[in-house]
Amino acid sequence: MGPxxxxxxxxxxxxxxxxxxxxxxxxxxxxxxxxxxxxxxxDEDRLARLRGRIEAEREQRNPVIVSPHEDRYLVLDxxxxxxxLGELGSRFALVQVVEPPEQAEGWGHxxxxxxxxxxxxxxxxxxxxxxGDAPLAEVETAEGETLHLSAMEDxxxxxxxxxxDLQSFYPKGVVVRRVEPDGTARLSGGEALIRYHPFxxxxxxxxxxxxxxxxxxxTRFRVQERVLxxxxxxxxxxxxxxxxxxxxxxxxxxxxxxxxxxxYYGEPVVLFE
Numbered sequence: 198m199g200p201x202x203x204x205x206x207x208x209x210x211x212x213x214x215x216x217x218x219x220x221x222x223x224x225x226x227x228x229x230x231x232x233x234x235x236x237x238x239x240d241e242d243r244l245a246r247l248r249g250r251i252e253a254e255r256e257q258r259n260p261v262i263v264s265p266h267e268d269r270y271l272v273l274d275x276x277x278x279x280x281x282l283g284e285l286g287s288r289f290a291l292v293q294v295v296e297p298p299e300q301a302e303g304w305g306h307x308x309x310x311x312x313x314x315x316x317x318x319x320x321x322x323x324x325x326x327x328x329g330d331a332p333l334a335e336v337e338t339a340e341g342e343t344l345h346l347s348a349m350e351d352x353x354x355x356x357x358x359x360x361x362d363l364q365s366f367y368p369k370g371v372v373v374r375r376v377e378p379d380g381t382a383r384l385s386g387g388e389a390l391i392r393y394h395p396f397x398x399x400x401x402x403x404x405x406x407x408x409x410x411x412x413x414x415x416t417r418f419r420v421q422e423r424v425l426x427x428x429x430x431x432x433x434x435x436x437x438x439x440x441x442x443x444x445x446x447x448x449x450x451x452x453x454x455x456x457x458x459x460x461y462y463g464e465p466v467v468l469f470e
Contacts, residue, residue: 303393305376
């Protein structure tokens with residue numbers, strides 16, 4: 198039996214306040230790290246920077262985005278936060294529980310140093326001018342060429358292995374900039390934009406259940422109402438009883454609301470990280 202969204206009412210906000218609160222605030226929850234499952238790998242450099250920041254600030258700034266998966270939660274966004282909290286000895290993570298999306302979109306990776314020659318040399322990947330049977334990604338080059346990458350093996354595990362092979366060919370030390378799935382980019386000489394093929398939640402669950410993970414930075418999930426900037430104290434997540442700790446979280450949210458320190462923005466936001 199999975200963790201339904203209604204389970205959070207056990208630690209719910211004061212019913213008298215719910216009429217006035219932003220609905221997504223009721224989606225915040227402290228969850229044991231052992232209940233969080235990851236479908237993507239992490240980047241060691243990014244993890245080190247984030248771990249250092251959390252340790253210095255002594256707080257988790259943004260919630261991890263999760264959705265119910267059987268008796269646990271699938272992490273949709275925030276794998277580095279989960280790893281950082283674990284390395285700092287925290288028992289809990291602050292999460293925002295959302296409904297499972299219909300589809301996980303694919304990020305675009307803008308980088309230099311990858312062209313047709315490099316792609317043709319990747320074992321297990323077929324490069325074509327047309328969409329293949331086991332699509333991995335679409336590549337746009339600075340010369341205006343569009344290439345389709347597909348896995349030689351059409352099973353899901355084969356696709357995942359091919360994705361790892363593809364990212365292993367990223368030039369060492371090159372800066373990889375993420376582009377929204379439907380975003381555009383102006384390419385200069387030597388640059389390429391790799392748009393990763395989306396996965397369904399069912400495929401992600403199969404990946405998790407088989408004990409493998411995707412390379413970092415491939416999946417992109419759209420959250421209708423994402424909560425940011427909570428800055429929850431790390432010392433309240435290190436240990437303790439889950440019910441008591443979530444009661445403290447409710448008090449924290451209510452106090453911030455009463456102090457007029459919560460803002461809702463309905464328009465798109467550009468965030469400096």
